[in-house]
Amino acid sequence: MQNKKIKMRKKYNLQKSFTLVESIIAISIIAIAFTAITQLFPLSLKIENSAEMKSRAIELAQAKIEEFFVNSYSEIKCQQTSPPCEIEENQVPEDSAFKRVTRITFVNPSNNFSESGSDTGIKKVEVTLYWKTNFSQGEDSFKIVTLFAQK
Amino acid sequence: MGMKKQKKSFTLIEVLVATFITVSIIITIYSTYTFHHKAYQAGENIGEVIQNGRVILERLTRELRQADEIVTVLGETQDHAADEIEFEDGHLSLIKETQNCQGATQNTITLSSNSSLVDDYYSGAFIKIISGPGQGQIREILEYNGSTKVATIKGAWETLPTSSSVYKIDTSYYYIRYFLEQDKVKRQVIVYYFENDPDTFVPWSAISEDSQHNPTKNQIIDEEIIGEYVQSLKFWGKPLLNISLSVKKGEKSLNLFTKVFGRNL
Numbered sequence: 245m246q247n248k249k250i251k252m253r254k255k256y257n258l259q260k261s262f263t264l265v266e267s268i269i270a271i272s273i274i275a276i277a278f279t280a281i282t283q284l285f286p287l288s289l290k291i292e293n294s295a296e297m298k299s300r301a302i303e304l305a306q307a308k309i310e311e312f313f314v315n316s317y318s319e320i321k322c323q324q325t326s327p328p329c330e331i332e333e334n335q336v337p338e339d340s341a342f343k344r345v346t347r348i349t350f351v352n353p354s355n356n357f358s359e360s361g362s363d364t365g366i367k368k369v370e371v372t373l374y375w376k377t378n379f380s381q382g383e384d385s386f387k388i389v390t391l392f393a394q395k
Numbered sequence: 396m397g398m399k400k401q402k403k404s405f406t407l408i409e410v411l412v413a414t415f416i417t418v419s420i421i422i423t424i425y426s427t428y429t430f431h432h433k434a435y436q437a438g439e440n441i442g443e444v445i446q447n448g449r450v451i452l453e454r455l456t457r458e459l460r461q462a463d464e465i466v467t468v469l470g471e472t473q474d475h476a477a478d479e480i481e482f483e484d485g486h487l488s489l490i491k492e493t494q495n496c497q498g499a500t501q502n503t504i505t506l507s508s509n510s511s512l513v514d515d516y517y518s519g520a521f522i523k524i525i526s527g528p529g530q531g532q533i534r535e536i537l538e539y540n541g542s543t544k545v546a547t548i549k550g551a552w553e554t555l556p557t558s559s560s561v562y563k564i565d566t567s568y569y570y571i572r573y574f575l576e577q578d579k580v581k582r583q584v585i586v587y588y589f590e591n592d593p594d595t596f597v598p599w600s601a602i603s604e605d606s607q608h609n610p611t612k613n614q615i616i617d618e619e620i621i622g623e624y625v626q627s628l629k630f631w632g633k634p635l636l637n638i639s640l641s642v643k644k645g646e647k648s649l650n651l652f653t654k655v656f657g658r659n660l
Contacts, residue, residue: 264412271416275423282427286434292441299445300651303452307654314635314656338639338652 293378297341301373301386304336308346308371309390317394320367321348327367328359336373343374351391365394440647447622448642448651451580454621456655458571459636461485463659466570466599469633476629476639479574481585483598485659487519487566499529499556503545506562512541520566521584521616522546525594527560529553533616535584536564549617568596570613573621575628580621587611634660 262270312320322329328349336342347370352360357368372387405413462482469477494507504522511517517539524532534548556562570585586596589603590612603609624644631637632654640651 264408267412268415271419275419278423279426282430286431286438288438289434289441292438292445296441296445296649299449300649303651303653306456307652310635310654310656313658339650 290378294384297375297377297384298386300339301342301375302388304339304342304344305371305373305386305388307338308344309369309388312369312392317367317392320369320392322346327363328361341375345372345374346370347372357391367392436645437647440645441649444624444642444644444647444649447624448640448649451622451625451628451640451642452638452651452653454582455480455573455638456653458482458484458486459638459655459657461659462571462657465633465636465657465660467630469636470631473629473631473637473639476631476637478627478629479572480630481570481572484569484571484584487569490517490520490564490566492565493525493561493563496524496556496558496560496562497544498558499552499560501551501555503547504534504552504556504562506539506544506546508544510544511539514541515539516541517546517564520564521569521586522548523563523565523594524556524560525563527557529556529560532556533614535617563594565596568598570599573628575625578625579623580625580628582617582619582621583615584617585613585615587613633657 321327322331328347330348331344331346333344333346336344349368349370350360350362350364351357351366351368352364353366357366359368368389368391370387370389372385374383374385376382377384459480459482461484463485464483466481466483467477467479469480492507492510494510497505497507499505506517515538517536520536521533522536524530529552532552532554534550534552536546537549538547539545568586570587572583572585574581574583587599587601588594588596588611589601589609591603593612593614597611599611599613601611622642624642626641626643626648627639628641629637629639634657636655636657638653638655642649642651
């Protein structure tokens with residue numbers, strides 16, 4: 245009996261095990277890490293936020309294009325200079341979260357609509373919207389292009 | 396006594412540790428669940444808000460681009476913006492027909508045998524029963540079959556027209572009105588007429604040619620909800636129309652702004 249007890253003691257003492265404090269710390273670390281990781285998960289929110297920004301950008305880009313519809317062909321230009329030129333609005337007046345760049349160029353219909361230095365009777369208007377994304381420090385953009393032909 | 400001591404049981408510490416572990420697991424699971432539930436709801440709100448905003452603007456800009464005349468007085472700046480807009484529909488081709496109908500079922504009407512052969516020729520137009528059974532009813536035609544002459548109407552007839560009913564289709568003057576009612580954007584189709592001749596639609600600003608110079612009366616012939624969760628809807632400027640729309644659901648709000656050029660204005 246005595247021998248057996250000593251043997252068991254030895255056996256137990258030899259066995260390596262976590263202390264109570266160790267296991268509690270380990271569990272709390274796991275719990276904290278787990279919650280921290282899950283907070284990163286809602287990717288859907290990220291995507292939906294980017295969809296929202298894109299929707300706003302589309303409407304603002306379309307708004308700029310519509311402004312040109314009012315004008316005749318010769319009036320489609322930047323404030324002073326004639327194409328090729330660029331209008332840069334660092335903040336869109338109606339929505340300051342966006343930057344809007346409008347580029348007007350001449351394109352050549354007989355050369356696959358490539359840019360041309362002289363007036364070919366067709367103007368290309370490219371409206372690009374830029375905005376900062378919430379999650380990463382990145383920038384996103386959206387562009388629409390349209391052509392105006394001389395009548 | 397010896398026997399009792401040998402009986403295996405949990406020590407107080409073991410029980411405490413076990414409880415602590417269980418509790419922390421439950422808390423973790425629960426907080427993850429609530430967090431994701433909140434994220435889901437937020438996501439749903441964003442989706443709903445974007446969807447409503449886009450649908451409203453899409454329909455508005457499409458119809459305004461083609462409008463023939465804007466009835467509402469629009470201010471030049473956002474401070475003088477209107478919160479509704481009424482304009483003359485410019486999408487339908489001109490149809491003016493007064494004919495005998497061949498019969499009807501609950502949600503169809505068979506037009507006269509000399510009606511158009513083209514499918515969907517009358518789609519979007521309104522048909523009014525001007526005499527005979529079912530007189531006075533106006534319904535929108537949704538579909539039309541050029542070979543059978545059967546037109547499907549929106550909704551149902553209250554009184555069925557018969558072969559002795561006379562109908563009139565006149566697309567010359569339909570007016571569309573978008574407005575905000577509580578948090579819903581609604582679209583109405585309105586026609587104007589003179590009291591002595593309710594079957595002839597006239598321009599909204601017309602004045603009767605008789606000695607009384609009566610103004611027009613109007614009738615709403617269709618009303619539908621276009622979008623909801625709308626906080627404000629503003630229109631200003633002409634012919635380059637500015638539209639500002641703000642949609643909000645829960646804590647999520649979305650402000651959309653666009654411009655549309657009415658090419659016929």
